[in-house]
Amino acid sequence: MTDNCMKHFERISEYLDGELDPATCIEIERHMAECPQCENCVESLKRTVALCRKMGGEKLAPDEATRIREKLRECLFREHKAG
Ligand SMILES: [Zn+2]
Numbered sequence: 001m002t003d004n005c006m007k008h009f010e011r012i013s014e015y016l017d018g019e020l021d022p023a024t025c026i027e028i029e030r031h032m033a034e035c036p037q038c039e040n041c042v043e044s045l046k047r048t049v050a051l052c053r054k055m056g057g058e059k060l061a062p063d064e065a066t067r068i069r070e071k072l073r074e075c076l077f078r079e080h081k082a083g
Pocket residue numbers: 004005008031035037038039
């Protein structure tokens with residue numbers, strides 16, 4: 001996992017929580033374009049959460065958000081080790 005990925009990790013989890021503004025979403029999408037590992041993780045988690053399109057909608061339940069964050073971290077470490 002690179003520093004760049006670490007920097008994005010917090011944001012990615014907020015992104016998955018649906019808490020980010022569209023500009024930050026774009027930034028993350030840009031990182032994912034350069035980083036297949038992050039992209040893989042986000043893509044797999046995306047299936048369980050609605051993303052940017054949910055902006056202005058309801059947030060995830062706190063326990064749901066925590067669970068997703070855990071999954072994301074596991075996935076990122078696994079992916080980056082494998083790569
Ligand atoms: Zn990355």
